[in-house]
Amino acid sequence: MLKGHLDAIVLATLEVGPAHGYAIIETIKQRSAGTFDLPEGTVYPALHRLEQAGLLSSAWTTPPNGRRRRVYSLTKAGSAALGERRKAWSRFSQAVDTALEGGRA
Amino acid sequence: MSGAIDDYVASLRRELAFDPALAGRLASEVEDHLRDAAEADPVWPSPEAERRAVERFGLSREIAAQFAIDAVDRHARRTWITLAVTVVVTFIAMRLRVIWLDDDVLSLAPLIDRYAFITALAVGVIAWFAFRQSLAALAICLGGLVASISAGIVRADLFANGAPVHVLLSAAGEVALVGVLSFHVIGLGRRLRRTAVLRRPGLEREGQ
Numbered sequence: 001m002l003k004g005h006l007d008a009i010v011l012a013t014l015e016v017g018p019a020h021g022y023a024i025i026e027t028i029k030q031r032s033a034g035t036f037d038l039p040e041g042t043v044y045p046a047l048h049r050l051e052q053a054g055l056l057s058s059a060w061t062t063p064p065n066g067r068r069r070r071v072y073s074l075t076k077a078g079s080a081a082l083g084e085r086r087k088a089w090s091r092f093s094q095a096v097d098t099a100l101e102g103g104r105a
Numbered sequence: 106m107s108g109a110i111d112d113y114v115a116s117l118r119r120e121l122a123f124d125p126a127l128a129g130r131l132a133s134e135v136e137d138h139l140r141d142a143a144e145a146d147p148v149w150p151s152p153e154a155e156r157r158a159v160e161r162f163g164l165s166r167e168i169a170a171q172f173a174i175d176a177v178d179r180h181a182r183r184t185w186i187t188l189a190v191t192v193v194v195t196f197i198a199m200r201l202r203v204i205w206l207d208d209d210v211l212s213l214a215p216l217i218d219r220y221a222f223i224t225a226l227a228v229g230v231i232a233w234f235a236f237r238q239s240l241a242a243l244a245i246c247l248g249g250l251v252a253s254i255s256a257g258i259v260r261a262d263l264f265a266n267g268a269p270v271h272v273l274l275s276a277a278g279e280v281a282l283v284g285v286l287s288f289h290v291i292g293l294g295r296r297l298r299r300t301a302v303l304r305r306p307g308l309e310r311e312g313q
Contacts, residue, residue, distance in 0.1 A: 021134060022141040039163025044131060045171035070134045
């Protein structure tokens, strides 16, 4: 179920600023308090897919005392897509909540 | 002696051999990721830290399969766009030939020209709504267009009849596009086969 929403979760993770793959997966784990325990490699096909769609951009960077890393940033189209996906998720989750609560009434 | 991370990166490169540029880029990126993950492990530095980082990352074949599936989607989209353009150009070329020839002689070639085109169009429209990655549907469309274009060119006998430039150009355009379309359909077939191999269960080659 999570895989279907991974792209939106990755976009949301990059909303606060650019990050590399390892940092993205760590943020996802922290934000979900360990609930989203996907194999870490799963994030790379999603990053590549989002970049191909123009929702992310990436560039190699080398910090002064660290190793070279590919850092991903949200593009303008990515921010817009994130907004759309948030709205869609909100509608969907409200509908599910209503359906589930309906049985208790 | 190579460690778990080196072995994993080599295995990922092998699995992504269908796209060498992607394999090169991803190998560096994944190696950075795994070294970060190993260094963050409480038992670092040790071979165990590397092994655990690799284990958390997931099987290289499954990661490669995800990339392959995405590549199939992109390739299928390109193929459908080429098919749509080819259908439009073939239709225009067909009409230009009819106007130029100005005849309605009932013989086999014009019938093939017309009905092969209609078959290609109908199969294409149905397949677009029903199964967008169907190689069979694309192959039928391609076959229909090849038959239509061949029959159209044979019927008009362009060079012997001294066809005007716009008719020759439109014929050249449809032949070129059907060539590009064939290239895409063959490529999509290859990608689908590779993806099927990567997704086949029980072929773990990395001993994880």
